[in-house]
Amino acid sequence: xxxxxxxxxxxxxxxxxxxxxxxxxxxxxxxxxxxxxxxxxxxxxxxxxxxxxxxxxxxxxxxxxxxxxxxxxxxxxxxxxxxxxxxxxxxxxxxxxxxxxxxxxxxxxxxxxxxxxxxxxxxxxxxxxxxxxxxxxxxxxxxxxxxxxxxxxxxxxxxxxxxxxxxxxxxxxxx
Amino acid sequence: xxxxxxxxxxxxxxxxxxxxxxxxxxxxxxxxxxxxxxxxxxxxxxxxxxxxxxxxxxxxxxxxxxxxxxxxxxxxxxxxxxxxxxxxxxxxxxxxxxxxxxxxxxxxxxxxxxxxxxxxxxxxxxxxxxxxxxxxxxxxxxxxxxxxxxxxxxxxxxxxxxxxxxxxxxxxxxxxxxxxxxxxxxxxxxxxxxxx
Numbered sequence: 001x002x003x004x005x006x007x008x009x010x011x012x013x014x015x016x017x018x019x020x021x022x023x024x025x026x027x028x029x030x031x032x033x034x035x036x037x038x039x040x041x042x043x044x045x046x047x048x049x050x051x052x053x054x055x056x057x058x059x060x061x062x063x064x065x066x067x068x069x070x071x072x073x074x075x076x077x078x079x080x081x082x083x084x085x086x087x088x089x090x091x092x093x094x095x096x097x098x099x100x101x102x103x104x105x106x107x108x109x110x111x112x113x114x115x116x117x118x119x120x121x122x123x124x125x126x127x128x129x130x131x132x133x134x135x136x137x138x139x140x141x142x143x144x145x146x147x148x149x150x151x152x153x154x155x156x157x158x159x160x161x162x163x164x165x166x167x168x169x170x171x172x173x174x175x
Numbered sequence: 176x177x178x179x180x181x182x183x184x185x186x187x188x189x190x191x192x193x194x195x196x197x198x199x200x201x202x203x204x205x206x207x208x209x210x211x212x213x214x215x216x217x218x219x220x221x222x223x224x225x226x227x228x229x230x231x232x233x234x235x236x237x238x239x240x241x242x243x244x245x246x247x248x249x250x251x252x253x254x255x256x257x258x259x260x261x262x263x264x265x266x267x268x269x270x271x272x273x274x275x276x277x278x279x280x281x282x283x284x285x286x287x288x289x290x291x292x293x294x295x296x297x298x299x300x301x302x303x304x305x306x307x308x309x310x311x312x313x314x315x316x317x318x319x320x321x322x323x324x325x326x327x328x329x330x331x332x333x334x335x336x337x338x339x340x341x342x343x344x345x346x347x348x349x350x351x352x353x354x355x356x357x358x359x360x361x362x363x364x365x366x367x368x369x370x371x
Contacts, residue, residue: 023233025234025249025251025252026252027252027363034256034365036247036249036252038212038234040211051205051211053211053332055228055236055238056201056309056334057201057203057211057212057328057332057334058309058326058328059308059329059330059332062330073330075308075330076308076329077329163252165252167233167234167251
């Protein structure tokens with residue numbers, strides 16, 4: 001698993017940081033259910049481990065993307081495989097969830113996906129993004145490891161809504 | 176429903192427990208043994224169905240069961256969730272502290288494990304229900320007081336909860352079990368979705 005050298009301060013611009021870890025609190029609402037969870041999200045260039053767990057450390061969902069395979073783990077040993085994480089989420093949970101785009105949005109950066117509409121606040125920071133059926137709002141920018149990033153990211157979609165409140169960012173040297 | 180000796184001896188430990196108060200710390204380890212989460216707080220129970228789980232550190236939260244509803248205030252998310260208590264507690268490991276022998280036998284297969292210390296009693300509980308998110312719950316009592324909880328989930332994640340400064344059967348201020356709605360939070364009322 002990932003080794004963690006202590007107190008590495010990242011240099012270069014935010015978009016180039018490929019190796020990071022994020023800890024956040026997440027509220028997920030779908031028509032049937034409302035779940036609060038802790039998100040432990042680790043990224044290393046194209047690979048990532050997106051892990052949602054609740055009180056007493058119970059895993060709600062863990063989505064792992066390795067270079068050529070994605071794995072989705074759900075409670076009661078339900079484990080699903082696919083090449084691509086986004087397809088996997090859609091096929092197994094019916095969630096049309098743009099994980100790759102979220103990895104830009106969570107930093108307060110546009111994803112530059114085709115059709116993305118971006119608006120900024122007076123400080124020039126991302127305020128709102130529209131992409132397909134997703135509407136993303138960015139709030140309470142603050143300093144994390146030397147970068148100014150949003151503390152709160154709200155993503156709403158006709159099918160579900162997600163509120164992410166970021167607690168900790170850690171950047172590691174790009175491999 | 177024949178009640179095993181292990182279940183009976185665990186039930187005996189809990190039977191005369193009216194109230195329980197302790198500080199706790201909780202560590203969550205992933206399947207590789209890496210610590211993913213550390214939290215501290217206080218835990219208070221009063222039979223038959225009142226409890227308070229207050230998390231102070233890393234992600235502050237307050238969970239209050241007032242006997243009818245479960246109130247969960249998540250400070251980071253600025254959100255309060257309201258649920259019907261009977262629907263929620265069924266799945267939670269806190270169930271065992273308020274259950275009698277019959278209920279324990281109905282919900283768990285219980286075995287008593289070997290221990291070195293005479294004053295320790297160690298029980299392994301395997302939930303009977305399919306929906307339980309836990310593979311097993313292991314409970315340590317020292318001198319008749321709950322001091323450690325070890326939970327393994329179905330995906331290889333382990334949680335260790337340790338209890339300190341345990342006080343049993345002392346009077347508890349009832350205000351601890353009544354929830355005051357804070358200002359400016361989103362309210363998620365899950366009671367309404369009870370399908371008749």
